[in-house]
Amino acid sequence: xxxxxxxxxxxxxxxxxxxxxxxxxxxxxxxxxxxxxxxxxxxxxxxxxxxxxxxxxxxxxxxxxxxxxxxxxxxxxxxxxxxxxxxxxxxxxxxxxxxxxxxxxxxxxxxxxxxxxxxxxxxxxxxxxxxxxxxxxxxxxxxxxxxxxxxxxxxxxxxxxxxxxxxxxxxxxxxxxxxxxxxxxxxxxxxxxxxxxxxxxxxxxxxxxxxxxxxxxxxxxxxxxxxxxxxxxxxxxxxxxxxxxxxxxxxxxxxxxxxxxxxxxxxxxxxxxxxxxxxxxxxxxxxxxxxxxxxxxxxxxxxxxxxxxxxxxxxxxxxxxxxxxxxxxxxxxxxxxxxxxxxxxxxxxxxxxxxxxxxxxxxxxxxxxxxxxxxxxxxxxxxxxxxxxxxxxxxxxxxxxxxxxxxxxxxxxxxxxxxxxxxxxxxx
Amino acid sequence: xxxxxxxxxxxxxxxxxxxxxxxxxxxxxxxxxxxxxxxxxxxxxxxxxxxxxxxxxxxxxxxxxxxxxxxxxxxxxxxxxxxxxxxxxxxxxxxxxxxxxxxxxxxxxxxxxxxxxxxxxxxxxxxxxxxxxxxxxxxxxxxxxxxxxxxxxxxxxxxxxxxxxxxxxxxxxxxxxxxxxxxxxxxxxxxxxxxxxxxxxxxxxxxxxxxxxxxxxxxxxxx
Numbered sequence: 001x002x003x004x005x006x007x008x009x010x011x012x013x014x015x016x017x018x019x020x021x022x023x024x025x026x027x028x029x030x031x032x033x034x035x036x037x038x039x040x041x042x043x044x045x046x047x048x049x050x051x052x053x054x055x056x057x058x059x060x061x062x063x064x065x066x067x068x069x070x071x072x073x074x075x076x077x078x079x080x081x082x083x084x085x086x087x088x089x090x091x092x093x094x095x096x097x098x099x100x101x102x103x104x105x106x107x108x109x110x111x112x113x114x115x116x117x118x119x120x121x122x123x124x125x126x127x128x129x130x131x132x133x134x135x136x137x138x139x140x141x142x143x144x145x146x147x148x149x150x151x152x153x154x155x156x157x158x159x160x161x162x163x164x165x166x167x168x169x170x171x172x173x174x175x176x177x178x179x180x181x182x183x184x185x186x187x188x189x190x191x192x193x194x195x196x197x198x199x200x201x202x203x204x205x206x207x208x209x210x211x212x213x214x215x216x217x218x219x220x221x222x223x224x225x226x227x228x229x230x231x232x233x234x235x236x237x238x239x240x241x242x243x244x245x246x247x248x249x250x251x252x253x254x255x256x257x258x259x260x261x262x263x264x265x266x267x268x269x270x271x272x273x274x275x276x277x278x279x280x281x282x283x284x285x286x287x288x289x290x291x292x293x294x295x296x297x298x299x300x301x302x303x304x305x306x307x308x309x310x311x312x313x314x315x316x317x318x319x320x321x322x323x324x325x326x327x328x329x330x331x332x333x334x335x336x337x338x339x340x341x342x343x344x345x346x347x348x349x350x351x352x353x354x355x356x357x358x359x360x361x362x363x364x365x366x367x368x369x370x371x372x373x374x375x376x377x378x379x380x381x382x383x384x385x386x387x388x389x390x391x392x393x394x395x396x397x398x399x400x401x402x403x404x405x406x407x408x409x410x411x412x413x414x415x416x417x418x419x420x421x422x423x424x425x426x427x428x
Numbered sequence: 429x430x431x432x433x434x435x436x437x438x439x440x441x442x443x444x445x446x447x448x449x450x451x452x453x454x455x456x457x458x459x460x461x462x463x464x465x466x467x468x469x470x471x472x473x474x475x476x477x478x479x480x481x482x483x484x485x486x487x488x489x490x491x492x493x494x495x496x497x498x499x500x501x502x503x504x505x506x507x508x509x510x511x512x513x514x515x516x517x518x519x520x521x522x523x524x525x526x527x528x529x530x531x532x533x534x535x536x537x538x539x540x541x542x543x544x545x546x547x548x549x550x551x552x553x554x555x556x557x558x559x560x561x562x563x564x565x566x567x568x569x570x571x572x573x574x575x576x577x578x579x580x581x582x583x584x585x586x587x588x589x590x591x592x593x594x595x596x597x598x599x600x601x602x603x604x605x606x607x608x609x610x611x612x613x614x615x616x617x618x619x620x621x622x623x624x625x626x627x628x629x630x631x632x633x634x635x636x637x638x639x640x641x642x643x644x645x646x647x648x649x650x651x
Contacts, residue, residue: 004547005537009526016525329521332482333586334510334538336503424483427517428473428598 010346020319024312024348025355028403031305032359036391036399037366038301042294043390044367049290052383053283054161054220057258058093061276062086062251062268076272078248086251089267091260096135097248100226101128101234103205103241104198105213111191117177125199126213127226130234131158135252139219141187146216148233154190154214155233160224162383169382189215196241205241221252250276305406308355312348312410320344320418327418328426337419344418348411349404356403360396367391429593429625430456430479435488436648437474448474449486450648456627458593461620463639464629470645472629476596479627480513481505493593510538514587518599520579522571522586528578529554529567532585557585561615577608584615595619597628601635613638 014021064078078097087095106125110118133146136158140146145156161183168179180186191213196205213227222228253268255261265275320327327340335343367389378384437449448471456462464472477483478490481497484505490497493512500508509515522531533554558564561581571579580600587595597616601609609632617638620626628635636642643650 009537012525012530325521326523329523330534330538331506332480332509332515332521333535334506334590336506336538338503339506339538424474424477427477427482427515427521428519 006342006346007350010343010350013343014347014350017319020315021347021351024308024315024351024407025358027308027311028305028352028355028407029359029362031301031308031406032356032399032403033362033366034304034359035298035301035402036360036363036395037389038294038297039398040363040367040389040391040395042290042298043392043395044385044388045294046287046290047390048383048385048388049283049286051385052162053279053286056220058255058261059221060253060255060261060264060268061280062253062273063249063276064247065272065274077246078251078273082271082273083248083251085271086253086268086273089253089264091256091264092253093256094134094254096132096252096254097231098250098252099130099231099234099238100249101130101229101237102243103196103237104203105193105195105211106197106199107191107193107213109192111189114180114186114189115178116180117175123199126193128157128229128234129223129226129249130231131222131228132231135221136217136219136228139221140217141184144187144216145214146230148230148236152211154212155229156216157213157227157229158217158219158222159215159227160222161218161220162224164218166224166382169380169384173380183218187215187217191215195237207241302402305402308403309406309410312351312407313413316344316348316411316414317417320414320421323418324421324426327421328423331421331423332427340419340421341415344415345408345411348407348415352404352407353400355407356400359403360399363399364391429458429460429493430454430627431489431491432479433489435475435478435486435490437471437478437483437486447648449478451488452645452648452650454479454627454643454650456594456625458625459620459623460640461616461626461628461638463636463642464627464645464650465631465636465642466629466645467631471648472645473598475645476515476598476627476629480515480594480596481508482515506538510535511590512592512594514584514590514592514595516580516583516587516595516597516600518602520571520576520583520603522579522582524571526570527567528558528563528569528571528574528582528585531571531582532557532589534586535590553589554585557589558582560588561585575608576604577611580604580608580612581615584612588619593623593625595624595626597626597630599630599632600628601630601632606634609634 062078064076083095083097086092104125105128106123108123110116136146139158146158147156149155164180164183164186172179193211193213194208195211196208198204219228253264255264268275330340330343367387371387371389374388432452432454435449435452436447439446439448452475464475466472474483478486479492481492481500484497495508495512497505497508523534526534529551533550536550536553555564555567558567561584563578563581563585566574566578571582574582600616601612604612613635616626616628628639630636
């Protein structure tokens with residue numbers, strides 16, 4: 001017996017004992033709901049944490065060591081030689097140098113073409129860091145420039161993706177000014193600036209000229225506190241303004257694989273350089289905490305599913321005892337032992353299917369309620385997620401599959417017992 | 429159609445072994461209705477179960493519808509019961525969760541030839557079987573909504589569903605009043621006339637009256 005006939009008979013049997021079927025379904029529903037809820041919570045919190053700390057697993061940020069001993073070991077200054085040696089390290093796929101812009105660049109007027117409130121006395125000094133095009137190439141808007149335009153041209157910049165979020169949720173909110181549109185809409189924006197002019201008078205250079213910045217894209221690979229400019233532009237400005245040659249401020253290494261990162265970090269330290277682990281360490285701690293908590297809660301939910309399987313086993317054993325004659329009748333009209341097993345397992349499977357679907361739906365509803373409660377409780381801080389849950393399609397499948405598996409597992413022993421029923425002893 | 433030779437069936441009752449059938453020989457031809465009479469506990473039901481391949485634990489030879497029952501595997505016996513034999517029981521033995529039509533169609537769900545019947549095909553055959561016992565109008569009723577006589581007619585329709593060559597009935601009128609029982613007996617008479625080999629275990633004289641042969645089962649032997 002298979003296919004629709006099996007489902008037809010199983011459904012009829014379930015309907016005849018609706019109370020038992022509902023109780024079994026409720027057990028699997030609770031297990032599936034808990035599992036899907038906790039897994040979705042883990043995924044959602046993980047996604048929120050990644051948005052807050054978007055570090056790439058393969059990137060290692062090398063900075064000059066603050067300990068003078070580094071120079072004895074060959075480290076210390078991040079110059080061209082050091083860059084070449086870092087690039088030659090085993091398991092390093094690429095190395096991108098960064099240099100701080102040491103010439104003040106200040107905006108005294110609002111960006112052109114953007115309706116923002118700009119108080120007349122407001123000046124914003126923009127910290128800059130030079131990065132090679134290759135570091136941000138993947139994040140540049142199509143056709144957007146990222147080269148040194150030479151004297152007089154608009155200077156391309158790339159900003160951190162998090163900057164818009166921070167501006168909107170802090171500065172705009174506290175000053176009660178207009179929020180910025182989503183990041184992609186800002187690409188191409190031009191900001192008039194004064195190069196060489198500082199809001200601290202003593203820091204203003206002898207030569208000051210008007211220029212403009214043009215926004216070429218947003219990236220998670222640039223610092224949140226600075227605008228990234230083409231490296232050659234920064235080196236030229238530092239040179240033109242007579243800044244002493246201090247080497248690179250940092251070098252970003254790309255490990256061949258995420259698993260290679262510890263090895264690369266160890267090699268960097270042996271060379272006498274330091275690794276800026278600030279965000280990476282935070283992201284790893286948050287990620288580990290989320291993974292451990294999610295794992296523990298998912299385990300608890302799986303335990304609930306196992307308990308549901310036991311409840312179903314107990315219920316089906318009772319059902320088989322009550323249906324001995326019915327099963328004997330099936331055997332009298334031609335059911336094999338395999339048919340009887342299949343029928344019991346199909347009944348459990350259908351119960352699990354319904355319970356799993358209901359449980360998954362329940363988890364979704366509970367998640368909506370939890371999100372609504374969190375929105376009321378949490379202040380509107382940067383990176384506050386709209387939801388702390390994530391329901392990719394596989395979580396729906398997971399809820400149903402685990403419920404069906406728990407039900408079927410619970411039905412195996414009762415089904416085997418049913419298949420052993422002797423019709424000759426139970427029909428008279 | 430039915431040939432039993434030296435069939436012996438023993439049961440274990442604690443340390444004691446009871447011999448219920450003790451070398452039974454029985455021949456039933458196509459279109460013949462044979463009544464087996466005997467006291468309660470004389471082994472009438474056991475004889476039917478052995479003949480219908482519900483009980484495989486016996487000694488001797490049993491050939492039914494051309495098949496040697498001892499040579500059949502458990503799945504082979506199930507397929508044999510599905511296709512070659514129809515059972516009718518005193519207690520009707522209908523599934524309470526199913527409608528009359530679904531009860532009648534039950535054998536279709538377990539066809540041994542691996543060819544699943546379509547729903548339409550299954551229900552058409554089921555309705556024809558119900559029509560044969562005059563119950564087509566009650567197809568959608570559950571057993572609890574039917575009278576005793578109607579339930580037994582549904583059971584007969586189920587037994588006829590696969591168009592078997594052998595019908596085995598165990599006290600088919602035992603739970604029915606006289607008039608209803610007479611109607612059931614009339615159906616058996618018609619079926620025998622249509623060519624079915626029928627064995628009826630009974631202790632009722634009215635059944636015996638229409639049988640071609642009446643055999644007495646006593647002390648484990650047929651006479």
